[in-house]
Amino acid sequence: MKVLIATLNAKYIHTSLAIRYLKAFCQKDFEVDIAEYTIKDPAMNIVSDLYQRRPDVLGFSCYIWNIEETIAIIKMIKKIMPELIIVLGGPEVSYDTDYWMKRLPEVDFIVMGEGEETFHHLLQVIEGDRKFHFVYGIAYRKGDEVIITPGRPKLDLNEIPSPHRFEEDVPTLANRVVYFETSRGCPFSCQFCLSSIEVGVRYFDMERTKADLLYLIDSGAKLIKFVDRTFNIKREYALEIFDFLIKNHRGCVFQFEITADIMRPEVLEFLSEHAPPGIFRFEIGVQSTNDLTNELVKRRQNFAKLTRTVTMVRDSHKIDQHLDLIAGLPEENYDSFRKTFNDVFALGPEELQLGFLKMLRGTGLRNDAEKYGYVYMDHAPYEILGNDVLPFSDIVRIKRVEDVLEKYWNAHRLDRTVLYLIKNEFPSAFDFFQQFGDYWEEQGWQKIGHQLEDLFTRLHSFLRCRDTASLEVVEGLMKLDYFMNHKYKPRKIWWNFTIDKAEQSRYLRWLAEHPEKVSPEFAELKLSEKELHKHAVIEVLPFDLELYLCTGEVRESDPSLLVVYYPPDASEMPAYYVTSITGREALKKKRKKELEKMELHDIQ
Structure with a gap:
């Protein structure tokens, strides 16, 4: 057969x-x-x-x-x-x-x-x-x-042969995501999740787990995602696997679903001290910071402890964090979800996923749907269309937030710009994404695709439309973000250069002759004028960029010369360097004759 x-x-x-x-x-x-x-x-x-x-x-x-x-x-x-x-x-x-x-x-x-x-x-x-x-x-x-027929008793996990030893999988391991589990079951009872139905947690044998992981790493796997619902529920087990992977990772990246508010400080300290940067990623389901909502779905969560964990991980600069939210949980209306979003965005995750409640078959929340006035799709994915406190009109608006969040934050196209706007131009992170999302919809952009350049021109259009006060500063940050989104020197830009070609040539000549006046790091590149012409871009920004990046202070009286260098083989990421320009005349579009009189020694 x-x-x-x-x-x-x-x-x-x-x-x-x-x-x-x-x-x-x-x-x-x-x-x-x-x-x-x-x-x-x-x-x-x-x-x-x-x-x-x-x-x-x-x-x-x-x-x-x-x-x-x-x-x-x-x-x-x-x-x-x-x-x-x-x-x-x-x-x-x-x-x-x-x-x-x-x-x-x-x-x-x-x-x-x-x-x-x-x-x-x-x-x-x-x-x-x-x-x-x-x-x-x-x-x-x-x-x-x-x-x-009646249900079957749970199987002893160690009776299951390894699913990771098929020779036909080896050629594609490096190009695909490998899913891996060390346990089955979840200790929690969240009523929107199927994992709440299975009682207890069972573990695979540790030595078998290590052997399978080593086999996958040796066979070329580049990304392994652990599907354990709460990887860190058993501290000693998690610590042993973390330690094993630190010693044997060989460039492979590992992603875990963790429950942040039960993560012990000693585990975080161990990771901060021993984990190489970039090999671990944490996915943390926050879902909601509304206490009543969490109580109704039987979700035990201490947001203060969760904040401590996320902050410690972020400050270690070792592990990227992916935080999840669910819009549409019981008694979470538009204003409450706005607060949840802002609470979590303030933690600074590398990625914030905004999802919408799905009424999964078998879950307690689906069984209680009528209690909260839920209406939802008849067929998979069973996404909600509204409830007693969150009408469909609000869901549609939050979906606009999700769309812009994915394009502008999770894709990391304009991180510096977005953070500046949220801090200085909008009441909150949610309000920025909501207002921009509404504008995006009004322009009909959801019906057409976009290139990288479009993300910048559309944001610029939105900011001009709303008469953004510090538009020149924002434009400067957008220019830096745009340059840093390319591996090679960009062929086109979405704005008009502040300096003309003749002036650019003078700057590049000066940079080649006096690189130490930019920075020791720039001087170490030992770039000739010809190499700078070929692999670097320069632009004048109307404020002291270096001061802003270090302190957050905007000083518009001290313009900057931005230099971005693109390594020829793209084996390394582009690097940017900043040096100040004295004299407001550097920013003003004076006649060519006046520009020629500008002394190069005015560049510091």
Whole structure:
């Protein structure tokens, strides 16, 4: 019997851990292959590939991001291969199973919950006596009746063979995300999360975990994401793995989901002292800072302790942090969510993900939807459309915040500019993203794509439209941000240079002759005038940039000469250097004759 286990990933770079577990567990007794596609692949292409593989049993791993696309595949493949046995599994079909069996007559079986042992047993029975009522944890058909058997006891995790040792995965490890788990289960009971349903936490053997990690690192993996719901729940276990990865990372990056308010100071101090910069990333689910909201969803969270953890991690400059928010939780209205957003943005995360509540099948919050007046999508991803305190009109506005947040903060295109605007020009971070998002919508830009340059010109348009007071200072920061977004010297800019070509040549000649007057670091580059012409850009900014970057003070009486150097092979990031310009005449567009009289020794 030929078995094929498939899934549709959200992106090509993603990999499915679930189907690899199933193959590892079943391959000792069955011929098992796996097939991965993406939700963007044309359905006909997927069906054609499945047809050519000629499986006897076809399994699909189902999630909210792929269920509707998977259904389309199932309906097509069953028409051309009616004898094919189709099995579904995964979190999306493990709840409301009777609904799925009735909605999808093409499906023969559904595996509910943890699937390795159940799927293996099901395959044995399919090939054997076909007494399906002896298989715990499945749904099947008996005539027109849907039969759901009792759930299966949890498996000893160490009985599951490693899903990370398939030779066919090795060639693509460096180009894809590897998902990895050291435990299953979650100790918390957040009512919007499926993890709250499983009681207790089980761990894989430590030595097995280390061996698998080392194998992946040695085989070329570049990014490993741990899928443990609360990686740091067991301090000693987490510390041991952190220490192991620090000693054996070899350039690989590791991402963890942590609960920040239970992170012990000694763990943070260990990481601050020993972790190399850049190899660890933390994903922290804050969701809401509203105490009533957290209480209603049974989410225990101490925001003061969470703040301490995030601040210590940020100040160590070792670990990037990705903080999550959920809009639409119970009793979180527009004003309350604005406060939540500002509370969390103030922590300075490298990335702030703004998501919207999804009423997942099986969760307590979905069961209580009527209590809070929720309306939501009938099909996956079940995103809310409103509730008693957050109407659809407010959700639409917050979505504009999300859109601009992704483009301007999480993409790190204009960090210096955005931080200045939030501090000096807007009441709060939320208000900046909201007002800009509203303007973006008014201009119809959500209907068209954008290039890097467009991000700058559109922000500039918004700032001019609202009569921004310190526009010249903002423009200076935008110029620096624009230059630093290129690996090579940019071919075009979105503004008119402050200095003409003749003046640029004089500056570049002076920079080549007197680099020590810029900085020791600039002098060490030993750049000739020709190299500067080819690999550097210069611009005059109407304020003391170096003073601002060091202290946050804006002194417009002291203009700066900004020098950005792009290494020829782009092996290193561009570097910028700043030196002051004395005399306001450097900023004024005087006649060429007057500019020629300017003494070069006035540049310090």
